[in-house]
Amino acid sequence: MPLGTALLISSCYLFSGVAMIYVQHLSRGLPEPAVDLLYPGVLVFAVGAAGNFYHHLLLSRLRAGGGDKGYKIPRGGLFELVACPHYLFEIVAFFGFAMISQTVFALVVAVGSAAYLAGRSSATRKWYASKFEEFPARVKALVPYVW
Template sequence: MLVAYTPAFLAGVASFALVPLEGLRFTLLRSALTIHFLKRLFEVLFVHKYSGVMEVETAITISMSYFLSTASMIYAQHLTSGLPEPPIDLKHFGILLFVLGISGNFYHHYLLSELRTEGGDNKYKIPHGGLFDLVICPHYLFEILGFVGVSCISQNLYAFSYTFGTMFYLIGRSYATRRWYQSKFDNFSENTKAVIPYIF
């Protein structure tokens, strides 16, 4: 997973050296993307406990996807430099959503990591704590909120398009995860939704 996340993180870091300051919105966007992938690297090193190994080809594909998406989002924001600001400024709301998203995502990743013990019982269990009693994938819910925040910071079409793609992908994964838990655990609560509390 270090291979998957490092290039995107480096793209964010490099943008500070390669692209001059172009206003608060641009600085906030590249900061948010850099922090997002720094958090992912931190989790790989200190939080996650993996049950398997990812094939190199898969890791490279994911890595290129994250890298290109990050670099493209930063470049798209660069292209808006000098254009009039949007009539409704959402960047402060975006910061709030981003911080909420990244914090909630980290917290639920930590709860998932606590289900596995070093050298102990690594059987799958139904997660609990946080929002896990309401949705089986709260970490995806907060990931979506974080990217909605990034889109609100950016307020350009590319960022919103990327967020919609990410949203539909994570909703699909959440749905599949819920079905998997239903098939494996007889005591899985039907009231626990996939990703949106009380709704889906």
């Protein structure tokens, strides 16, 4: 990944994290939500973070050994069903975080991130299909069996 892209993505995550902490600070003293989503949110976040980590691990193993610099179709996990399962689990993690914080800002971040990652997933799937003739047509962009 180019350094500029890595810095931009890292900056976005840093800004979002700082802004969510600030919004939590601003919401102190407001009435608590009628339904506490802390524990379900922690579970959703943990599933999203673990799935994201696992699929990034699979991606890192594609070029293990350093000799082969060519592109490959990822295998294993949900890569058999979707082109970007790591994005799917990242979206799940963002919605888990929104459930934990229960602020409109965190929900907007989750929805915005989902829209951005859905677009990237679609573009990635199209790229795989154009680069590899053997890319399975059954593999969807982001949501297994749906899209």
